[in-house]
Amino acid sequence: MPAIQITGLRKSYGGFDAVRDVDLTVEPGRVVGLLGPNGAGKTTTLHVLLGLAAPTAGQALVQGRRHGDLDDPARTVGALLDAGGLHPGRTGRDHLRILTLAAGLPAGRVDDVLEIVGMTPAADRRVRTYSLGMRQRLGLAAALLGDPGVLVLDEPANGLDPAGMRWLREMLRSFADGGGAVLLASHVLAEVTQVADDVVVLGQGRVITAGPLDELVRDASLEDVYLDLTATTAGVR
Template identity: 60%
Template sequence: MYSPAITIEGLTKRFGAVTAVDDLSFAVAPGRVTGFLGPNGSGKTTTLRMLLGLVEPTAGRALIGGRPYREIRRPAREVGAALEASSFHPGRTGLGHLQALAPQVGVPTARCKEILDFVGLADAANRRVGGYSMGMRQRLGLATALLGDPGIIILDEPANGLDPQGIVWLRGLLRALAAEGRTVLLSSHVLAEVRATVDDVVVIGNGRLVRASTLTEFEDLAVHAVAVRTPNPASFVALARERGWQVEDAPGGFRVHGVDTATVGSAAFAHGIELHELSDAGADLEAVFLQLTGAPAPAGVPMQTGAIR
């Protein structure tokens, strides 16, 4: 039977005059993948380190199955964590790394080869970790976390260094683990990386909780957009201005916010405006994420969409 949820209650951590985590509370449900989201420096890693007993909270508590991590008798059998993809001895092989941990975790050494194969590192098992790529180290970190077959998996930025194929593999693996009833918590500062993976989101900014909900509820905050390409851009912009639509330039055309394809298509047809593309561009979740967390928009990305030309 897998462990129950993670609970964070009023968690606070101050480093001198700096408050890294500020009265943070949320819960992580079993059988689901929860994305722990926030910009770099928002307090995600500090929170996870407090959860794992690596940093002492200034106030509040972080519980796993209703207990602090340090009270779990065989923690690696209940909680698998990977916070850094570089915390390996470079002179050891991948297999040697896991074999050194196996007695502490309480698993047979045969489990080491089994889990390396599971994460796609069977061919690199006898290579020194110092020669591993970032993506391979991420896989080894995941193998370390899964060595004890835990019911709770905690991963900090697990997609860093993975190629597109690796990201798809990771997504499927995390979904499968959650489907088995395990609790999966992963942190990221890039919403797009976890959007297709998570069931729930916990969003923090400047160490404080700004949103905790299902992904579906989070998506409801976003404004949907329609992609348009037309050989009559001036006429289309005039139509948009007349209808009060919010429009921004996009490669080869426009993005129209807050309306659906049927509305745009009907209006363009009625005004005799030829369209070469009319498609659903989806919800702009990144804009919601940036606005909730107060993070600066990347260069070239407007914080406020909808400026009519």
């Protein structure tokens, strides 16, 4: 069973199709990059997958189920959406403690995930003092709390420096090599080509092209396809 299976997904807002006819599969052990210009429908797709928005048509399943039907969502899928929802006056550690309590996870996971994302030294500082990259690492720590087999990440490399980028790449690689599945949305081609095994290119809500990264780079010259897409559609609708 695929870890993530999206079929015929459409999401409209007042007659406007933010996403249309999207098919996408993430098998265990794979990192799939959802690449598209601003406004292409990446975040909308992830929102439907995570049960934050209802599909207009089609479906988006995690481990064969809609997110809302999962027995134990926190242990099944970890998500990083945007790092904006953090309480500025709380410490990073407290933020993770609250999430751990809410999800019924063992308290010891907090230290584990802080260590994994390299945030142990800053764990007791207030979030308001964090840099963008540190917030992003905290968000990744939160996604890892339930030790899930599936990660859904929206623009995870935002704000990461080159060392942070390399760390993210290696972390996702070892996660996938251990049988995990990753769906990562980004508007930055280089981020996707650095970490993804498979790529789905989204433009104006539709799948423009999809396949294994090496094939797309070789056969379609992914860079040209993406440059054309960003130039001609200008993404934002």
